[in-house]
Amino acid sequence: MIPQHRWQTYPTSIFSVMSAEANAAGAVNLAQGFPDFNGPEAVIEAACDAMKKGLNQYAPATGIKSLRDAISRRYQTAYDLKYDSELEVTVHSGATEAIWCAVQAFCGPGDEAIGIAPFYDSYPAACHAGGATLKTVALKPPHWKVDANEIERLVTPKTKMILINTPHNPTGRVLTRAEMEGIAAVARKHDLIVISDEVYEEIVFEPAVHIPMASMPGMRDRTITISSTSKTFSFTGWKIGYACAPAALTEGIRRVHQFTVFCSATPLQHAMVRAFELGDEYYKQFRSDYLLRRNSLLASIRAAGFDAPAPEGTYFISAGYERLAPHVNDLEFSLNLVRHQKLATIPLSPFYLPGDPVCKELRQVRFAFCKTPETLKKAEQILAAIGPAT
Ligand SMILES: Cc1ncc(COP(=O)(O)O)c(C=O)c1O
The missing domain is CATH 3.40.640.10 (Type I PLP-dependent aspartate aminotransferase-like (Major domain))
Known part of the structure; x- marks a missing residue:
């Protein structure tokens, strides 16, 4: 008999869930926050x-x-x-x-x-x-x-x-x-x-x-x-x-x-x-590369009808989809997006404690922009085709 009461209190990470969905759909993966390029x-x-x-x-x-x-x-x-x-x-x-x-x-x-x-x-x-x-x-x-x-x-x-x-x-x-x-x-x-x-x-x-x-x-x-x-x-x-x-x-x-x-x-x-030892030049270039990526993905996200403030830091954009699908919860929205549009994001509600009342009305998903220009371009093409039917 395998005791389950201990490990079952840990949820399956949403990253595992969405990455599996992304792989199954052959989707562009802006879900998990890992760069799809090498470090120096x-x-x-x-x-x-x-x-x-x-x-x-x-x-x-x-x-x-x-x-x-x-x-x-x-x-x-x-x-x-x-x-x-x-x-x-x-x-x-x-x-x-x-x-x-x-x-x-x-x-x-x-x-x-x-x-x-x-x-x-x-x-x-x-x-x-x-x-x-x-x-x-x-x-x-x-x-x-x-x-x-x-x-x-x-x-x-x-x-x-x-x-x-x-x-x-x-x-x-x-x-x-x-x-x-x-x-x-x-x-x-x-x-x-x-x-x-x-x-x-x-x-x-x-x-x-x-x-x-x-x-x-x-x-x-x-x-x-x-x-x-x-x-x-x-x-x-x-x-x-x-x-x-x-x-x-x-x-x-x-x-x-x-x-x-x-x-x-x-x-x-x-x-x-x-x-x-790489020094200041490295950090400067690193930030300016991320700024370009941020600006380009942010413009596409906004053009697709999401409401997204410009992130001040990190390589994530949290975007509200209320205007696109006001009655759909964020997990369902992310699943629809990955399965039907082949774009993987992460819903925000798993980052709150279970049952947090804020999640009821939360219409937010996270996009990661730590990706090559090619990956971001593919994501932007998908975003350009997104409408209120999502
Ligand atoms: C806020 C935050 N803390 C910690 C980590 C994990 O960092 P590490 O890969 O060094 O374990 C992450 C990775 O996504 C993160 O977003």
Whole structure:
């Protein structure tokens, strides 16, 4: 007899559902957020070199020193944030694993975490695994603004942490200084840890500016900043992420990390040292390529009758289809789109807690534009043919 009561409480990820649909339909896949192009050649060569040199055995659990140093230097140059690479920087197998470890370390049975919905879908799973509860503040289109008062209303004596994400997937919002300050004030007042998922930190479009939570007054000592080379260097399949946090928090994260994966792929860590050496020119080009992709897909989405604010960051556009199909829920809309028009998107309601009343009226799907011009062109041709019958 196979016990099912444990695993059945984890839903099947919407990404698996929509990718299977996309494959079955032979659709253009703007559903899952992975680039359909390679990251920099120099980084691939560095990985091959590392493997050929025999750097193929377990790395230190905390990550190789040269990569921790490179991450520490990047925080210093980009944000003037200082992290001691020995005690405050940890390499993880993707941001997902870092989030998992951070949640397990500080949020246990009976504890509560407060998040913002829509959320990256590993957050509730990580809380649930540890026996904690995730409560959320639901953002609403079209402005998707974060109201810190709503966060504060959810604080109870059981609350241990606030989990945020900026630049925000799926809405494309980059939280403003005022919004960040509002969240920071709640964390300081109630002595809470903040896990700040900043994996899209390098994909921000002017005039928006990414403000790390750790740079807000009084926040460095209570913030775990999580980021990933998946997004910054376009190697989502390599799963090299990292966490920066003060030593006291890092110690907790590292204890859990030892018993999840112990360490991340050694040659890929060496390659990421090379990636961090690419420097400012790389980041500039990276952003300007994404800006072109964003603008071109956004224009097609709007021309097709969707209502979509321009994303300030990330490689996602959340678009409202109310004018196209006012009475169809978002899962059905996405399924119709992939099955009949051969265009895969992601409905937004799976990024809210089950039963969240906001989802009743939510008429939103997410398009990913981390795709080649050829893929985007195909998507744009499909969009040009879409009408109110969808
Ligand atoms: C907000 C957010 N956090 C974390 C991740 C996962 O990053 P990684 O691939 O490094 O695990 C994603 C990936 O889609 C994401 O959108």
